[in-house]
Amino acid sequence: MRALKGQVQHYDWGSTDAIPAILGIRPDGTPWAEYWLGAHPKAPSTLPDGTPLDQWLTHHPDELGAASREVFGDRLPFLLKILSADHALSIQAHPSRKQAEKGFAAENKAGVPLNAPDRIFRDDWPKPEMIVALTDFDVLCGFRDPSLSVVLLSGLGEVDGLNEVLAPLSHNGGLATLVAAVLSGDGDVTAVVEGVVSASRAYLNDGADEDVRSLATTAVELWEDHPGDPSILVALLMNRVRLAPGQQIHLGAGTMHAYLSGTGVEIMANSDNVLRGGLTSKYVDVKALLDHANMTPEPCVAEYAEQVSSGIGRYRTEFPEFRLWELKSHDDTLALPAAELGRILLVTEGQLVAHWGTTNCELSSGQSAWLSAGDKVMVSGQGRGFLASAGIGAP
Numbered sequence: 001m002r003a004l005k006g007q008v009q010h011y012d013w014g015s016t017d018a019i020p021a022i023l024g025i026r027p028d029g030t031p032w033a034e035y036w037l038g039a040h041p042k043a044p045s046t047l048p049d050g051t052p053l054d055q056w057l058t059h060h061p062d063e064l065g066a067a068s069r070e071v072f073g074d075r076l077p078f079l080l081k082i083l084s085a086d087h088a089l090s091i092q093a094h095p096s097r098k099q100a101e102k103g104f105a106a107e108n109k110a111g112v113p114l115n116a117p118d119r120i121f122r123d124d125w126p127k128p129e130m131i132v133a134l135t136d137f138d139v140l141c142g143f144r145d146p147s148l149s150v151v152l153l154s155g156l157g158e159v160d161g162l163n164e165v166l167a168p169l170s171h172n173g174g175l176a177t178l179v180a181a182v183l184s185g186d187g188d189v190t191a192v193v194e195g196v197v198s199a200s201r202a203y204l205n206d207g208a209d210e211d212v213r214s215l216a217t218t219a220v221e222l223w224e225d226h227p228g229d230p231s232i233l234v235a236l237l238m239n240r241v242r243l244a245p246g247q248q249i250h251l252g253a254g255t256m257h258a259y260l261s262g263t264g265v266e267i268m269a270n271s272d273n274v275l276r277g278g279l280t281s282k283y284v285d286v287k288a289l290l291d292h293a294n295m296t297p298e299p300c301v302a303e304y305a306e307q308v309s310s311g312i313g314r315y316r317t318e319f320p321e322f323r324l325w326e327l328k329s330h331d332d333t334l335a336l337p338a339a340e341l342g343r344i345l346l347v348t349e350g351q352l353v354a355h356w357g358t359t360n361c362e363l364s365s366g367q368s369a370w371l372s373a374g375d376k377v378m379v380s381g382q383g384r385g386f387l388a389s390a391g392i393g394a395p
Helices: 018-023 053-059 068-072 099-112 146-154 162-170 175-185 190-206 210-226 233-234 286-292
Strands: 001-006 008-009 034-038 078-085 090-094 129-133 135-141 238-243 247-253 258-269 275-278 307-308 312-315 323-335 344-355 358-362 366-370 377-389
Touching: 001 358, 008 190, 018 034, 018 078, 018 258, 034 258, 034 344, 078 344, 078 377, 090 233, 129 135, 129 238, 135 247, 146 162, 146 190, 146 210, 162 175, 162 190, 175 233, 175 286, 190 210, 190 233, 210 233, 210 238, 238 247, 238 258, 275 286, 307 323, 358 366
Parallel strands: none
Antiparallel strands: 001 366, 008 034, 034 078, 078 258, 090 258, 090 275, 129 247, 129 258, 135 238, 135 258, 307 312, 312 323, 323 377, 344 358, 344 366, 344 377
16 A cells, blocks of 8 residues: 555646645646546556556556456556546547457557547547546536437527528437538538527526526537537537536446536546547547447436445446445544455545555545555545546456
């Protein structure tokens, strides 16, 4: 068991103060978008002597645990983050393992450098993920039923050209047709989106229907951050969900999504494969996104952790790369699960003390520790935290 220090990512959509507040650091005015904890080579966490965690695990792979190594080799299969957004992230999706392996091999064969701006597959891993809200957290996730989208958009009032743009939604497979046309820039979609935004502003003045108001809010917020971006219309076809603190959603391969605002703890497979379609200044490949996206409408359901013992809740997910638990201690002593796997312990409120043998590790808000496989750690104190491990071999 050793203390662990993460790395900050300063993306332009990030909040300036939420992550510094958790870490106990004075804000410097720059956006602190993500705080990474793990062994990703782009930004590995470090141990107290400065050794990057990925290098340490290369020489001490037994600390990952036998079940994890059997499936994932000598690589930590998950990446844990604190994420805080003041502005919307891109509309995006992630590949399956088979898709990632195929795409990575194809780009390697084509000679596309790993650091090229237009590189899509930067590794051969999938990137399922889960976000757990620390504050109210707004997210777009998957597509609602197209007939309901037509009703909601019509509720804004008359918008020139909108009915014509939405016409494909009345046919089987029309959602995919419309999304492809909008993201590819076919026709004068931008003018229609601008009309939708104008109607949304008017509706927010006196409109009463809460579902239409939610859609109108999305349109206005996204236009303010990305004026003229036609992909806003795609965003308006997606489910908008507000997570309450403690709730999670998890996203499998192909699920289109965009985080809008809020602070949360995110866990994902240890990958950097992102397929983007809009709402971003980064490289967009519409064909790649649509080739991998799931266009089947389905609801986006938020869930709380399932209590497995006093002070410990487990977040449900079917992904083999990760498992996440929520820890709450009020002067209790908690026996941490998954002792046969390498784990990361993160404190987000108060103070927790981790005990293993004769070693104690005091962790305040924002501090974390690496727990080796075999470390049967107990936690006490007054605080809240999260424990991450591989999903394979975890209870």
